[in-house]
Amino acid sequence: MPLALRDLQAAFAAHIVGADRADLVAAVAGDTIPAAARLGVYRHQVFESLGTALAATFPTVQALVGTAFFRGLARAFVRHALPQQPVLAEYGGDFPAFVAGYEAARDLPYLADVARLDWALNVAFQAQLGERLQVTDLSLLPAERLPSTSISWAAGVVLVSSPYPLDRIWEASQPGAASDAVDLNLGGSNLLVLRRSDDAFFVSLSAGEAAFMAALARGMSLEQSAGAAFEADPDFELSTSFARLLAWGAFAALQ
Amino acid sequence: MNPVAGIGLRSPHLAEIGRERPATGFLEIHAENYLAGSPALQAVERLRADYAFSIHAVGLSLGSVDGLDAAHLARVAALVKRLEPAFVSDHLSWSTGGGRYFNDLLPLPYTEEALEVVVGNVGRLQDAMGRQVSIENPSCYLGFAQSTLSEPAFLSELVRRSGCGLLLDPNNIVVTAHNLRLDPRDWLTGLPSAAITEYHLAGHATNDADGEPILIDDHGSRVSDGVWALFAEVVKRFGARPTLIEWDADIPPLGVLLEEAARADGVIETTLAAGDRDAARAA
Numbered sequence: 381m382p383l384a385l386r387d388l389q390a391a392f393a394a395h396i397v398g399a400d401r402a403d404l405v406a407a408v409a410g411d412t413i414p415a416a417a418r419l420g421v422y423r424h425q426v427f428e429s430l431g432t433a434l435a436a437t438f439p440t441v442q443a444l445v446g447t448a449f450f451r452g453l454a455r456a457f458v459r460h461a462l463p464q465q466p467v468l469a470e471y472g473g474d475f476p477a478f479v480a481g482y483e484a485a486r487d488l489p490y491l492a493d494v495a496r497l498d499w500a501l502n503v504a505f506q507a508q509l510g511e512r513l514q515v516t517d518l519s520l521l522p523a524e525r526l527p528s529t530s531i532s533w534a535a536g537v538v539l540v541s542s543p544y545p546l547d548r549i550w551e552a553s554q555p556g557a558a559s560d561a562v563d564l565n566l567g568g569s570n571l572l573v574l575r576r577s578d579d580a581f582f583v584s585l586s587a588g589e590a591a592f593m594a595a596l597a598r599g600m601s602l603e604q605s606a607g608a609a610f611e612a613d614p615d616f617e618l619s620t621s622f623a624r625l626l627a628w629g630a631f632a633a634l635q
Numbered sequence: 636m637n638p639v640a641g642i643g644l645r646s647p648h649l650a651e652i653g654r655e656r657p658a659t660g661f662l663e664i665h666a667e668n669y670l671a672g673s674p675a676l677q678a679v680e681r682l683r684a685d686y687a688f689s690i691h692a693v694g695l696s697l698g699s700v701d702g703l704d705a706a707h708l709a710r711v712a713a714l715v716k717r718l719e720p721a722f723v724s725d726h727l728s729w730s731t732g733g734g735r736y737f738n739d740l741l742p743l744p745y746t747e748e749a750l751e752v753v754v755g756n757v758g759r760l761q762d763a764m765g766r767q768v769s770i771e772n773p774s775c776y777l778g779f780a781q782s783t784l785s786e787p788a789f790l791s792e793l794v795r796r797s798g799c800g801l802l803l804d805p806n807n808i809v810v811t812a813h814n815l816r817l818d819p820r821d822w823l824t825g826l827p828s829a830a831i832t833e834y835h836l837a838g839h840a841t842n843d844a845d846g847e848p849i850l851i852d853d854h855g856s857r858v859s860d861g862v863w864a865l866f867a868e869v870v871k872r873f874g875a876r877p878t879l880i881e882w883d884a885d886i887p888p889l890g891v892l893l894e895e896a897a898r899a900d901g902v903i904e905t906t907l908a909a910g911d912r913d914a915a916r917a918a
Contacts, residue, residue: 389700418814421851462736465736509672
């Protein structure tokens with residue numbers, strides 16, 4: 381009996397990511413190439429193409445684990461969570477959390493944080509090159525109002541904090557890197573990922589700068605945010621750090 | 636002769652095309668790669684003054700029984716509005732279901748029920764775009780026993796009911812015909828010539844399916860001799876159309892794509908010239 385289109389598409393979807401569906405196999409015209417093998421072409425293409433998309437979004441993860449291991453990891457993730465829409469650059473937001481729980485990667489405790497960095501670089505790259513706070517914007521504000529003002533982050537800016545030296549790990553896994561050995565005892569990192577005109581990049585923040593940015597993101601005022609920064613890092617210098625962050629284009633506008 | 640054939644714009648070539656501005660009939664982009672605000676979109680906007688564009692969507696899922704994803708449709712419509720391309724197209728296939736996207740051109744049964752679904756979705760797409768959209772014949776690896784129409788008959792009826800255009804891909808015809816034991820020249824019979832807006836050409840691979848060769852539309856090599864021969868037959872029957880060289884896997888240097896496009900122009904030129912000679916002899 382012919383399957384209604386709704387049932388056929390539901391069976392096809394279930395077949396692709398799960399076990400063979402007998403009703404679907406029976407609906408396919410088979411000959412010397414059996415129906416199951418024909419369906420297998422589609423199953424293969426779905427997993428391969430989405431694995432390729434994940435490799436493009438998480439190049440540092442792939443560089444660290446190698447293509448064969450990455451393929452297995454990607455297959456497991458695709459099975460766990462297919463995209464919910466067709467823009468593949470927006471697929472994989474849950475991948476870092478999946479990597480954190482991936483049994484076969486348990487020996488690489490920093491891998492999930494590397495995935496978070498790759499994802500942040502992807503988010504920054506896809507962001508609109510929007511409004512950026514300028515020095516002149518600050519000069520227009522009466523000085524007495526500055527402490528109570530908050531500042532929003534520029535579009536695509538992401539702060540990635542990790543107990544591992546992510547910047548060193550990232551540098552060592554780039555093609556042509558001088559050495560791929562990284563001392564994991566170098567300590568943690570706070571990386572601010574940003575969009576610039578032709579690409580995305582990251583800079584390393586001090587603990588105070590990271591606390592400052594995090595406080596601003598929570599909507600706290602400049603004064604409160606500076607307080608949070610001093611608490612995290614007694615060496616925090618507001619004017620120096622603020623000038624650095626402003627020059628990188630970390631801020632969008634005064635709030 | 637000015638180039639009629641164009642090439643798919645792929646990110647490894649973006650900088651070189653921006654710098655060298657090679658002569659080509661047009662550039663085609665995949666809609667889904669340009670929906671965010673990445674630098675790639677700005678690069679395309681800089682090229683827009685010098686090249687005609689085609690926007691080829693791969694994820695609208697026109698065969699989906701669930702209908703079109705309104706959010707995705709709106710994003711593609713906004714891109715079309717922004718770039719004002721010469722052509723807009725997607726495929727006769729489906730790729731979403733139950734809120735999941737499969738990133739592949741999945742096959743439809745060619746039935747009256749499916750035809751009504753596709754006619755409805757294409758109508759909604761054309762309404763959202765405010766223009767005609769062309770639908771491409773897919774590469775198929777299977778057919779459904781319940782199909783009551785051939786693929787070209789389904790497409791012809793889709794054109795008649797929705798007013799859409801046809802994007803004819805001779806490579807996909809060769810792949811489908813081989814895999815489903817059809818004759819590629821028979822496949823061309825009865826197509827509405829006036830509705831054909833564009834041709835696509837690409838390479839395919841041969842894989843093994845339980846000990847038998849199955850052709851895979853991987854866009855990872857030069858156009859095969861068999862596809863060039865069918866392309867000449869297509870041009871003979873339907874005439875010249877803007878023709879695209881697609882390459883998506885193992886992308887070669889830009890020069891290779893331009894060579895393939897020049898070859899497509901050559902096939903069009905010699906086929907039309909031969910047609911003129913035949914016509915002159917007949918007169």
